[in-house]
Amino acid sequence: MSTLTQNYYSNIHPKRFVLWLFLGSIVMLFAGLTSAYIVRRGQGNWVEYILPDIFWASTVLILLSSITLHMAYVFHRDHKAKKYRMALGATVALGLAFVAAQYSGWMQLTDLGVRLQGNPSGAFLYVISGVHAAHLLGGVALLLIFFFKSIRRKEPVKRLMEEIDPERTLGVELLLTYWHFVGLLWLYLFIFFLYFG
Amino acid sequence: MASTDIHLHDQLGHDHHDDHHHDHHETFLTKYIFSQDHKMIARQFLITGILWAFIGVLFSVLFRLQLGWPNETFPILETLLGAWAEGGKLSPQFYYALVTMHGTIMVFFVLTAGLSGTFSNLLIPLQIGARDMASPFINMLSYWFFLLAGIIMAISLFIQTGPAAGGWTAYPPLSALGQSNLGSQLGMTLWLLSMTMFVVSSLMGGLNYIATVLNMRTKGMTMFRMPLTIWAFFFTAVLGVLSFPVLLSGCILLMFDRSLGTSFYLSDIYIGGEVLTNGAGQMIEGGSAILFQHLFWFLGHPEVYIVILPAMGMVSEVLATNSRKPIFGYHAMVYSIMAITIIAFLVWAHHMFISGMNPFVGSIFVFFTLLIAIPSAIKVFNWITTLWRGSIRFTTATLFSIGFVSLFISGGLTGLFLGNAALDIPLHDTYFVIAHFHIVMGLAAGFGLFAGVYHWYPKLFNGRMMNESLGVMHFWITFIGSYFIFWPMHYLGMTGVPRRYYEFSQFETFNKYDDLNMLISTAAILVFFAQFLFVINFFYSITKGKRMPASLNPWQGTTMEWTTPMEPGHGNWVGKIPEVYRWPYDYEVDGHGFIPQTVSDEQLKQLSKTNVHHS
Numbered sequence: 001m002s003t004l005t006q007n008y009y010s011n012i013h014p015k016r017f018v019l020w021l022f023l024g025s026i027v028m029l030f031a032g033l034t035s036a037y038i039v040r041r042g043q044g045n046w047v048e049y050i051l052p053d054i055f056w057a058s059t060v061l062i063l064l065s066s067i068t069l070h071m072a073y074v075f076h077r078d079h080k081a082k083k084y085r086m087a088l089g090a091t092v093a094l095g096l097a098f099v100a101a102q103y104s105g106w107m108q109l110t111d112l113g114v115r116l117q118g119n120p121s122g123a124f125l126y127v128i129s130g131v132h133a134a135h136l137l138g139g140v141a142l143l144l145i146f147f148f149k150s151i152r153r154k155e156p157v158k159r160l161m162e163e164i165d166p167e168r169t170l171g172v173e174l175l176l177t178y179w180h181f182v183g184l185l186w187l188y189l190f191i192f193f194l195y196f197g
Numbered sequence: 198m199a200s201t202d203i204h205l206h207d208q209l210g211h212d213h214h215d216d217h218h219h220d221h222h223e224t225f226l227t228k229y230i231f232s233q234d235h236k237m238i239a240r241q242f243l244i245t246g247i248l249w250a251f252i253g254v255l256f257s258v259l260f261r262l263q264l265g266w267p268n269e270t271f272p273i274l275e276t277l278l279g280a281w282a283e284g285g286k287l288s289p290q291f292y293y294a295l296v297t298m299h300g301t302i303m304v305f306f307v308l309t310a311g312l313s314g315t316f317s318n319l320l321i322p323l324q325i326g327a328r329d330m331a332s333p334f335i336n337m338l339s340y341w342f343f344l345l346a347g348i349i350m351a352i353s354l355f356i357q358t359g360p361a362a363g364g365w366t367a368y369p370p371l372s373a374l375g376q377s378n379l380g381s382q383l384g385m386t387l388w389l390l391s392m393t394m395f396v397v398s399s400l401m402g403g404l405n406y407i408a409t410v411l412n413m414r415t416k417g418m419t420m421f422r423m424p425l426t427i428w429a430f431f432f433t434a435v436l437g438v439l440s441f442p443v444l445l446s447g448c449i450l451l452m453f454d455r456s457l458g459t460s461f462y463l464s465d466i467y468i469g470g471e472v473l474t475n476g477a478g479q480m481i482e483g484g485s486a487i488l489f490q491h492l493f494w495f496l497g498h499p500e501v502y503i504v505i506l507p508a509m510g511m512v513s514e515v516l517a518t519n520s521r522k523p524i525f526g527y528h529a530m531v532y533s534i535m536a537i538t539i540i541a542f543l544v545w546a547h548h549m550f551i552s553g554m555n556p557f558v559g560s561i562f563v564f565f566t567l568l569i570a571i572p573s574a575i576k577v578f579n580w581i582t583t584l585w586r587g588s589i590r591f592t593t594a595t596l597f598s599i600g601f602v603s604l605f606i607s608g609g610l611t612g613l614f615l616g617n618a619a620l621d622i623p624l625h626d627t628y629f630v631i632a633h634f635h636i637v638m639g640l641a642a643g644f645g646l647f648a649g650v651y652h653w654y655p656k657l658f659n660g661r662m663m664n665e666s667l668g669v670m671h672f673w674i675t676f677i678g679s680y681f682i683f684w685p686m687h688y689l690g691m692t693g694v695p696r697r698y699y700e701f702s703q704f705e706t707f708n709k710y711d712d713l714n715m716l717i718s719t720a721a722i723l724v725f726f727a728q729f730l731f732v733i734n735f736f737y738s739i740t741k742g743k744r745m746p747a748s749l750n751p752w753q754g755t756t757m758e759w760t761t762p763m764e765p766g767h768g769n770w771v772g773k774i775p776e777v778y779r780w781p782y783d784y785e786v787d788g789h790g791f792i793p794q795t796v797s798d799e800q801l802k803q804l805s806k807t808n809v810h811h812s
Contacts, residue, residue, distance in 0.1 A: 014331035025400055025442045032446030032495065036488055040461070044484050117458040118476040119483045124461075127453055194329045 017175055021172050023181050026135065033131065034192055037124045041196060047119035051109040059190050062136075065094035066183045069143075074175045078151035079163055085150040088143060091179070095140045098186075099133050125193060130191060136182050142175055168190060201457035208274025219674040220260020223681020234767040238340050239319035240657060243650070245344060246733070253302035256295045258725045262743070265286045265718025267700040267711070275328060289699045293362035294380050296697065298354070300365025301332065305395055306350070308642045310343050314505055315432040316649050317406045319657060323758035324424050326415025326775065328768045332410035335401045342398035346391045353387035353525075364697070369462035369489050371452045376468050386455065389448050396441045396448075415757070416778035421531070422794065425524060425757050426780040428531050429510025431501050432538040439542070440499040447492030456722040462485035471735035487552050495543035496671075501638045502541045504714070505605075509576060512514070514579055514599040514781075515652050516756045519595040520587025521790070523782035531570035537782050551617045554722035559618045566616035573609055577602060588785075591751070593668030594652035601644040601677045607680075608637025611687065611727035626697070632683045636703035640679050647672075648730070654738065655751055659744030662751060667734045674727035685713050728792040755793045756781050 040046075072087035106126060114122035149168075161167065234241040262271060263286070270285035281291035323722045335388055353360040362380025363372040368387065375382040410431045414423070421744060450461040456489075458475035466473035473481050517524040525532065543565040582600045589595065611633040614620045624630060645788070654663050692705050701707040714808055745751040750759040757777070761769050775795035783792035792801060 013409045016414045017412055018331055018335070018404045021404045021407055021438055022400070027406070027436050028439050029442035031445050032443035032492055033449075036461075036492055038447065039491060040485055040488055042484055047483075053578070064776065066744065115477070116453075117460070117477055118479070119460050120459070120485075123459040127450065129458070131449065 013170065016177075017040060020155065021177070026185070027180075029037060029131070030128070030182070033128050035046045035187070037128070037192075038196065040044060040120055040124070045119070046058075047114070048197065049109070049112060049114045049123045051193055052105050052112075054101055054105045054108060055190060055193075058098050058105065059186065061094050061098040061101055062186050065091050065098065066180050068094060069176055069179050073172055076163075076169070077174050081150065081159075083097070088147045088150060092143050092147060094168055095136060095143065097172065099136065100142075102129055103127075106152065108154055127191060132182070132186055139175070139179050139182055141180075146172065146175065198303035198347050199286060212788070224470055224590040227232070231337065233329070233337045234655070235318045235322050235329050235333065235336060236696065236765065236769075238336055239315050241340050242310055242318060242343070243375075243657065245340075245347065245641050246307050246315060247735070249302050249306040249347065250269035251728075251732075253299050254725055256299040258304070258722055260292055260295045260299070261718040261721045263699065265715045265721075267702055273766075278520045290362060290379055291359060293364075293378075293697075294359045294384070296381065297362050297364055300351075301361070303348070303639060304365060304504065305392070306343075306347060308639070308646070309399065309437075309500070310395070310645050310648075312642060312646045313430065313433050313503065313507040314343065314402060315646075316426070316511060316653070317402065317434065320426050320758065321406055321430055321651060322413075323412065323761065323765075323769060324756050325410060326757050326770075326777065327409060327413040328770075328774070330405045331413060332405055336405050339398050339405065342401065344395050346394035346398060349387050349391040349394060353384045353391070353479065355388070356383050358382045358384055358802065360384040361644050366490075366493055367451070368493075369451060369454065369486050373451060373462055374466065374468075374473070375455075376473075383624050389452055389455075392448055393445065394443045399437050399441050403434035403437040406430055410434075415774045415777055418794075421428050421528070422780045424510075424775055425527070425530055425534075426507075426511040428534055429506045429513075430662040432575050433506045434533050436506070436538055438501045438539060438564045440496040441502075442494055443638055444496035447489055447496075450492070451489065454484070462489045463485050464658065469565055487549070490552060491545070492547050494548045495542075497548065498545040499541045501634070504638055504642045504646075506537070508601060508642045508648075508770060509534070511645050511649040511652070512580065512601045512753075513576075513599045514756070515594045515648050516583050516602075517784065518752050519590045519592055519598075519780050520584050520786045522583055522587040523784055523786075524579065525582035525585075527780065527782060531617055531676055533575045537569060540565055540572075544569060544616075547616055547621070549620075549622045554803075556618070560788055563616060563618050564576055565754045567613065570609070570613060570616075573605075577606055577609070590752075591670055592651070593663070593665055594648045594752075596669065596672040596676075597644045597648035597651065601648060601722075604636050604644060605642040606680070607642060608633055608635075612637060621809070623693070624690060625777065627690035628686040628694050628696055631696050632686035632690060635683050635686075636679075640683070644675075650735070650766075652752065654742070655745040655762070656758050656765075658742070660749070661740075662745055663734050663740050663742060667730050667738060669736070671730040674730070675724055678720050678727060680725035682717055682724065685717055691711065727803065750793075753791050755783055756792055760793065762793055 068087050068090040072084050072091060075081075075084035075087055106129075107123065109125070114125075116123050116126050149162075229237065232241075244517070258333055259274070262274070271282075272285040274282035277284045278287075281288055282296075289717055292695075309448075318330075318572050319462070321327070325455065350360075358379045360380060361384045362370070362378055365384065371377050372381055372385050375385075410423070418643065450459075453459040458477075458481075458482045460475070460785060461484050463473070463481045465480070465482055475481050488624060513524055513530060544562055546554060546558065546562040547566045548713070550562075558653065561615070580598075584599070612627065615624060615630060615633055650657070651668055655661060689710055690712075692706075695721070698707075701710070744763070747761060749761075752759075757775065760775050762771060777794045778793060778797040781794050783794075786792060787805075789801070789804075796804075
C-alpha cells in the first residue's frame with residue numbers, strides 16, 4: 001500500500017493515530033452496550049445468575065496471550081525470526097483457547113437455564129461477550145497473516161529486508177496495541193459482569 | 198493499492214517529494230472507480246449524494262401528493278408504482294415506506310455522506326496542505342461501504358414486501374416484529390444491514406479526517422490558523438466516531454430481537470389476542486422499547502450536528518470571503534463548535550420527553566438543550582457581524598450562505614420551544630416538529646451544501662465554474678419555496694395536527710386545513726422542479742462550464758486550495774507544498790485586498806514595494 005504521507009505535524013504515525021481513534025469507537029460501541037445493560041437492569045424484572053468459573057480461566061488465557069504477543073514484538077525487534085514466529089503461534093493458540101473457553105462458558109450458562117431467548121440479563125451476556133469474541137477473532141485473523149508471512153522462506157537478503165521492513169515493524173506494533181486493547185476490554189467486561197451480574 | 202506511483206517516504210519530518218512526477222499512468226478503473234485520490238472520492242460522494250437526494254426528495258413529492266390532494270387519484274402513480282398505488286392512490290403501507298425512506302435517505306445518505314463525505318474529502322487535504330488523507334486506502338473503502346449501503350437500501354425498494362416503513366427512527370416493537378407491518382419483514386432486515394454498512398463507512402471516513410487534520414498539516418499551519426471549514430469537519434468527524442458505534446450497538450440488539458428471539462426491546466406483546474412467544478414457546482417478556490430510543494438518540498441527536506456543522510463551517514468561509522472581511526470572532530467560532538460538540542452528547546433525551554421519563558431527569562436535558570442554544574447564537578451573531586458593513590459580493594454561494602443563516606435562525610428559534618419539556622409534550626409528534634427540524638437541519642444543511650458546491654465547484658471539476666445566473670434563479674425559487682413549504686406547518690402543528698398520518702379527512706378537527714396542505718404540496722412540487730436548474734447547471738458545467746480566471750482564484754480567497762493548479766493531480770501541489778504564514782482571514786489588511794495564507798511577511802513587503810496589490 002502506498003501511502004501519500006509527508007511532513008507530519010506531530011511525531012505520531014497517522015496509521016497509529018487512526019488505530020487509536022478506531023479503538024475509541026470500539027470503546028463507544030461497548031459503552032453503548034454496557035450502559036444499555038445498566039439502564040435495563042435498573043428497570044427491574046432482572047434474572048440474576050452466577051457467572052461460571054470458566055470465565056476466570058478465559059481471563060487468564062487472554063492475559064497470557066498479551067504476554068506472548070509482547071514477546072513476539074520483542075523477538076521481532078531483536079531479529080529472532082524463529083522465536084518471533086513461535087510467539088505468534090502461541091498467541092494464536094491462546095486466542096483460540098480463549099474463544100473456546102468463552103464458548104464452554106456460554107454452554108454452561110445455557111445448561112443453568114440462562115438462555116439467549118429469555119430474560120435480557122442472560123441475553124446481554126451472550127451478545128456483549130459474543131461481540132467481544134468477534135473483535136478477538138478479527139485479531140486472530142491478523143495474527144495468522146503475520147504468522148504465515150513469517151514462515152515464507154526466501155533468499156537470505158530478501159528475508160532480512162522483510163525482517164527490517166518498517167511497514168512490518170509498524171504492523172507488529174499496531175497489532176500489539178490492538179491485542180492489548182481487546183484483552184483489556186475483556187477485563188473490563190469481566191469485572192462489569194462480576195459487579196453488575 | 199500499488200496503483201499510484203507517488204511513493205512518498207514514510208519518514209517522519211522529512212520532505213522528499215520535490216522530485217516526484219505526477220503524470221502517471223492511470224486507467225479508467227484506477228482514475229474514476231478505484232481511486233484513492235481524495236478529490237475523486239469527494240466527487241464520488243457528491244454525485245452519489247445528488248442521486249440519492251433526487252430519490253429522497255422525489256419520495257417526499259409523492260407523499261405530499263397524498264397529503265395535498267387526499268381525495269384525488271393520479272393514474273400516473275399506478276403506472277409508475279404498480280400495486281403500491283392501485284387506482285392512482287398511494288397505499289397506506291407505501292405511504293409509510295416513502296416517509297421512512299425519505300427520512301433515512303435524506304439524513305444519512307444525502308446530508309451525512311453527501312455533505313461531510315464530499316467536503317471533508319475535498320477540503321481537508323486541500324486547505325491544510327496535505328497531499329492526501331492519512332490513509333487513502335481506507336478513504337476509498339469508506340466510499341465503497343457507502344455505495345454498498347446505498348445498493349442494499351435500493352434493493353429494499355424493489356422487494357415484494359416493500360422497504361422499511363416504521364419511520365427513520367426504527368422504533369421497536371414496530372420495527373422488531375414482522376407481524377406488525379409489511380415493511381418490518383425483509384425491508385427492515387435490509388435497512389439494518391444497510392445502516393451497518395453506513396456506520397462502517399462513516400467510521401472509516403471519520404477516522405481518516407481526524408488523523409489527517411491532526412497529523413498532516415503543512416508547515417506553519419497551526420491549529421488556530423486552520424480555516425473554520427476544517428474545524429467544523431474535524432468536530433463533525435469526532436461526533437461521528439463517538440456516536441455511530443452506539444447506533445450500531447442499538448442495531449445489533451435489534452437484529453438479535455428480530456432474528457434470534459431475544460427480548461431486549463420486546464415485552465408482553467399480544468398480536469390478535471394471542472401472546473407472542475419465542476422459539477422455545479415462552480412468552481416474550483423482560484424487554485424495554487425505551488432502551489432502543491436511548492441508544493438511537495444517543496447517535497440521533499449528535500447526528501443533527503454531524504449534518505449541520507459542516508454546513509456551518511462552509512458558510513463561515515463563504516461569508517468571510519465574499520464580504521471581503523475577516524470572519525468576526527474566529528476564536529469564538531472555534532470554541533462554539535467545540536461547545537456544540539460536547540453538549541451534543543448531553544441532550545439526546547429531549548427527543549423522549551413523552552416516554553415516561555422522570556420529570557427531574559427531563560429537566561436536566563431541558564437545561565442542556567437550552568445551553569446548546571448559546572454557542573449556536575454566538576455563531577449566528579458572528580455571521581451577521583461578518584456581513585455587517587462588508588463589501589458583499591452576491592455570488593450564488595453567498596446567497597445560499599445568507600439563506601442558511603436565515604433558515605438557521607427561523608428553525609433554531611422553534612428549537613427553544615421544543616427543547617422545553619412543558620411545551621414539547623403538547624407539540625411532540627405534530628407538524629411543528631416537522632417544520633422545526635426541516636428548516637434548521639434539512640434546509641439549512643442543504644443550503645450549506647449548495648453554497649459549498651457553487652463555491653468550490655472549480656476545485657471539484659478541473660477549474661470549471663457553474664453558471665451564476667442559473668444559480669441565482671435556483672437560489673430564489675428554493676429559498677422562497679422552502680419557506681412556503683415549512684412555515685405553514687408551524688400553524689398546523691400548533692393546532693395539534695399530528696405527523697405520520699396518511700390522511701385527515703376523517704378527523705373533523707384537522708380536515709379544515711386541506712387548503713393549507715394543498716399550498717404546502719404545491720410549493721414542494723415547485724421547489725422539487727426548481728432543483729433541476731441546479732442539476733442541469735451542475736452536470737453541464739462539468740465539461741462545458743467556464744474555466745476559472747488565470748489567477749486560479751475566482752473568489753480571491755486566502756485559503757490553500759486556491760494555490761493548487763487548474764487541474765490538480767493526485768498529490769495536489771506540483772513540487773513542494775507551500776508553507777503557511779498567517780491565519781486564513783486576512784481580507785482588506787494594510788491596503789491589501791487579501792493576503793493568501795501562503796504569503797510570508799517578506800513577500801508582502803516586496804509586494805508593497807513594487808506596488809502590486811492582490812485585489
